[in-house]
Amino acid sequence: xxxxATSFDIAHYAGVSQxxxxxxxxNSPLVSEETRLKVQQVAKKLxxxxxxxxxxxxxxxxxxxxVLLFEDPTSDESNIxxxxxxxxxxxxxxxxxxxxxxxxxxxxxxxxWHADYAETHRADGIILLGYGDYIDYQPRxxxxxxxxxxxxxxGAQVDGSPELTVCCDNYSGGERVAEHLLNLRRKNFAFIGDxxxxxxxxxxxxxxxxxxxxxxxxxxxxxNTIRAISTEASGYHATQSLLANNTDFDAxxxxxxxxxxxxxxxxxxxxxxxxxxxxxxxFDDLAVARFSLPPLTTVRQNTTLAGQMLVSNLLSLIDDxxxxxxxxxxxxxxxxxxxxxxEANAQG
Amino acid sequence: xxxxATSFDIAHYAGVSQxxxxxxxxNSPLVSEETRLKVQQVAKKLxxxxxxxxxxxxxxxxxxxxVLLFEDPTSDESNIxxxxxxxxxxxxxxxxxxxxxxxxxxxxxxxxWHADYAETHRADGIILLGYGDYIDYQPRxxxxxxxxxxxxxxGAQVDGSPELTVCCDNYSGGERVAEHLLNLRRKNFAFIGDxxxxxxxxxxxxxxxxxxxxxxxxxxxxxNTIRAISTEASGYHATQSLLANNTDFDAxxxxxxxxxxxxxxxxxxxxxxxxxxxxxxxFDDLAVARFSLPPLTTVRQNTTLAGQMLVSNLLSLIDDxxxxxxxxxxxxxxxxxxxxxxEANAQG
DNA sequence: CTGAAAGCGCTTACAG
DNA sequence: CTGAAAGCGCTTACAG
Numbered sequence: 001x002x003x004x005a006t007s008f009d010i011a012h013y014a015g016v017s018q019x020x021x022x023x024x025x026x027n028s029p030l031v032s033e034e035t036r037l038k039v040q041q042v043a044k045k046l047x048x049x050x051x052x053x054x055x056x057x058x059x060x061x062x063x064x065x066x067v068l069l070f071e072d073p074t075s076d077e078s079n080i081x082x083x084x085x086x087x088x089x090x091x092x093x094x095x096x097x098x099x100x101x102x103x104x105x106x107x108x109x110x111x112x113w114h115a116d117y118a119e120t121h122r123a124d125g126i127i128l129l130g131y132g133d134y135i136d137y138q139p140r141x142x143x144x145x146x147x148x149x150x151x152x153x154x155g156a157q158v159d160g161s162p163e164l165t166v167c168c169d170n171y172s173g174g175e176r177v178a179e180h181l182l183n184l185r186r187k188n189f190a191f192i193g194d195x196x197x198x199x200x201x202x203x204x205x206x207x208x209x210x211x212x213x214x215x216x217x218x219x220x221x222x223x224n225t226i227r228a229i230s231t232e233a234s235g236y237h238a239t240q241s242l243l244a245n246n247t248d249f250d251a252x253x254x255x256x257x258x259x260x261x262x263x264x265x266x267x268x269x270x271x272x273x274x275x276x277x278x279x280x281x282x283f284d285d286l287a288v289a290r291f292s293l294p295p296l297t298t299v300r301q302n303t304t305l306a307g308q309m310l311v312s313n314l315l316s317l318i319d320d321x322x323x324x325x326x327x328x329x330x331x332x333x334x335x336x337x338x339x340x341x342x343e344a345n346a347q348g
Numbered sequence: 349x350x351x352x353a354t355s356f357d358i359a360h361y362a363g364v365s366q367x368x369x370x371x372x373x374x375n376s377p378l379v380s381e382e383t384r385l386k387v388q389q390v391a392k393k394l395x396x397x398x399x400x401x402x403x404x405x406x407x408x409x410x411x412x413x414x415v416l417l418f419e420d421p422t423s424d425e426s427n428i429x430x431x432x433x434x435x436x437x438x439x440x441x442x443x444x445x446x447x448x449x450x451x452x453x454x455x456x457x458x459x460x461w462h463a464d465y466a467e468t469h470r471a472d473g474i475i476l477l478g479y480g481d482y483i484d485y486q487p488r489x490x491x492x493x494x495x496x497x498x499x500x501x502x503g504a505q506v507d508g509s510p511e512l513t514v515c516c517d518n519y520s521g522g523e524r525v526a527e528h529l530l531n532l533r534r535k536n537f538a539f540i541g542d543x544x545x546x547x548x549x550x551x552x553x554x555x556x557x558x559x560x561x562x563x564x565x566x567x568x569x570x571x572n573t574i575r576a577i578s579t580e581a582s583g584y585h586a587t588q589s590l591l592a593n594n595t596d597f598d599a600x601x602x603x604x605x606x607x608x609x610x611x612x613x614x615x616x617x618x619x620x621x622x623x624x625x626x627x628x629x630x631f632d633d634l635a636v637a638r639f640s641l642p643p644l645t646t647v648r649q650n651t652t653l654a655g656q657m658l659v660s661n662l663l664s665l666i667d668d669x670x671x672x673x674x675x676x677x678x679x680x681x682x683x684x685x686x687x688x689x690x691e692a693n694a695q696g
Numbered sequence: 697c698t699g700a701a702a703g704c705g706c707t708t709a710c711a712g
Numbered sequence: 713c714t715g716a717a718a719g720c721g722c723t724t725a726c727a728g
Contacts, residue, residue: 004467006720006721006722007721007722008721016698016699017698017699017700018699018700018721018722019698019699019700019701019723019724020697020698020699022721022722022723022724023697023698023723023724026723030697030698031697031698032697032698035697035698047467047495049464049467049468050468050721050722051405051468051469051720051721051722052468052469052470052722053401053402053404053405053410053469053470053720053721053722054401054405054469054704054720054721054722054723055721055722055723056401056704056722057399057401057402057405057703057704057705057706057720057721057722057723058703058704058721058722058723058724059704059722059723059724060704062401064451080433080434080437082430082433082635085428085430085433085436085437086428088433088436088452089428089433089454092452092453092454093454096453096454101451101453101470102451102452102453103412103449103450103451103452104436104440104450104451104452105440105444105449105450106437106440106441106444116397119352119395119397120397120398120399120400121352121399121400121401121402121705122400122401122449147395232635232636232638232639236639261636261639262639264641265639265641268641287430287580288580288609288636290580291580291584291609291610291613292640293612293613293616293641354704354705354706355705355706356705364714364715365714365715365716366705366706366715366716367707367708367714367715367716367717368713368714368715370705370706370707370708371707371708371713371714374707378713378714379713379714380713380714383713383714398705398706399704399705399706400706401704401705401706402704402705402706402707402720403705403706403707404706404720405704405705405706405707405719405720405721405722406705406706406707406708406719406720407706407707407708407720408720469721
């Protein structure tokens with residue numbers, strides 16, 4: 001491997017100074033069209049590429065963003081929630097579009113918060129994805145803020161929290177689910193997910209669901225509210241608990257598609273028909289939702305838009321541009337498929 | 349935000365020279381225990397972190413690896429193959445374990461090969477994942493090799509190709525599937541996937557399957573070999589074509605789990621029972637395989653091991669250490685679930 | 697529009 | 713074991 005050309009080599013061959021090479025390559029308006037063309041031509045011929053380390057060091061920024069993806073400590077390490085992976089994809093694309101590189105790091109919640117990407121100048125800003133327990137993380141957010149680290153979270157807006165957040169309007173999603181199920185004349189409801197403030201996204205979905213039912217005179221009993229984390233296995237076992245309760249239910253709102261898949265499996269194994277005996281609704285609209293049997297009615301989160309908002313808001317933060325907080329609440333969309341009965345086959 | 353401390357600040361407070369600070373922080377044996385402790389203590393107090401750009405520039409390496417994830421151009425951009433995403437996860441973890449950062453880039457096959465991570469010194473080496481058509485990519489590999497770029501591919505070992513590859517023993521996986529189906533007394537076989545040299549991974553699976561059948565006197569007809577890319581939708585449509593052929597079949601080997609999910613859906617919609625009428629086998633063992641109905645018998649690729657091999661082989665390449673090529677062929681594992689009938693419930 | 701020069705914050709021979 | 717000094721390859725005032 002021949003050693004790489006530097007801007008001095010280009011300068012030499014192009015017959016200009018090194019400063020001019022640098023300007024020409026970054027399309028500075030200070031350089032004449034003619035010079036620029038010549039320099040860029042020579043650079044191309046020598047396969048010259050600007051050394052990022054040098055330019056980052058000099059310019060004091062890295063043109064790089066970092067994503068921290070927190071793993072649910074209870075889930076199998078080889079299976080990261082596909083929803084976050086899909087977010088990862090859209091974030092990557094959004095970064096590329098803005099000319100930023102993306103550093104990725106998976107962290108288990110127990111990790112000692114290795115968020116030193118900003119401090120080591122490896123990244124200009126950080127995107128936090130899927131950290132589990134929001135309450136536990138508040139102190140860490142505070143520390144990041146104090147250090148002046150630029151970061152934005154995907155998740156739920158916790159009241160009074162100063163960090164910048166982008167999320168789906170989970171409450172409204174829960175409302176849509178309740179309305180849909182009520183329209184289908186379902187009478188007895190169950191919720192499977194974590195209905196506590198520790199998982200505010202699930203909690204908001206739960207609240208939107210429960211309150212809408214309540215407003216229309218239907219009560220969601222505590223016995224029909226079963227805790228589950230976002231895995232198929234957890235949904236499966238939670239449903240077995242629900243069945244063991246011997247309560248009545250003809251509709252289940254699962255806080256995520258992964259949970260819903262486990263729910264359907266447990267129901268079918270118990271000899272119940274979905275949707276005839278029980279309607280099931282999920283949340284996320286993973287690819288697999290369309291191919292479950294029956295196809296899963298669910299609430300779609302727009303991950304493409306989410307990735308774009310996360311990146312553009314973070315970039316605004318980095319450039320000290322005020323961020324329009326309202327833009328950070330993304331509208332959910334109810335996708336009706338076959339798992340609730342009634343007006344099935346409507347979409348999807 | 350107060351401006352970051354530099355090694356000179358630490359030197360000042362610790363009462364030593366800046367060079368000593370640098371040595372102490374990288375645990376150089378040249379520095380005394382006492383001095384090191386003092387320096388590290390001061391560094392911690394001032395929340396000092398080494399500036400990566402500066403140290404990378406000076407040391408002429410980046411301690412960063414890049415992953416290039418190629419998207420299937422025909423697939424929906426928001427849904428990246430979960431298998432690769434799972435690989436991404438294990439690669440990330442393997443990098444972290446070795447003290448390397450990971451840069452991620454998604455590329456559409458049509459992209460002008462933005463693999464300049466190495467040339468710009470942003471990464472010391474590159475991991476190539478999921479590029480679609482291997483034959484089309486040969487010239488690009490050649491160029492990378494010529495430029496002295498260190499890279500390793502996940503995929504299939506193409507004869508005579510000089511690039512370093514890590515992959516599952518796909519041929520052996522196909523053999524296992526044929527044997528299993530034969531043991532279950534299946535008579536008429538079908539394959540759904542891309543049985544061409546353009547997708548060598550699928551092709552190897554196909555070959556292992558077909559040859560094993562052939563050796564035992566069973567022929568896999570061309571009419572029962574249907575082309576599909578690795579999506580549920582493609583598997584679904586391919587199965588509809590297969591059904592339209594009006595040929596006999598009581599067992600389908602789908603080249604991936606995603607395809608298998610589409611296969612099962614199409615079969616069930618056509619009123620066929622899986623596994624009673626038709627056995628179905630997939631490949632990959634995605635999380636969803638366990639939760640399909642019936643649970644999917646499949647061939648597991650060990651993504652954790654794969655990620656580790658990819659990273660460690662790339663690191664060897666970077667350090668000019670000879671790589672044990674035999675270590676790069678990972679053993680597949682047949683996971684028997686309910687989708688083939690017979691000895692179901694064995695595992696999983 | 698162009699060039700000479702300083703300097704980003706480190707690592708690492710070199711000298712002691 | 714420690715320090716003074718050079719230099720990695722750029723960007724960007726400054727002067728012309």
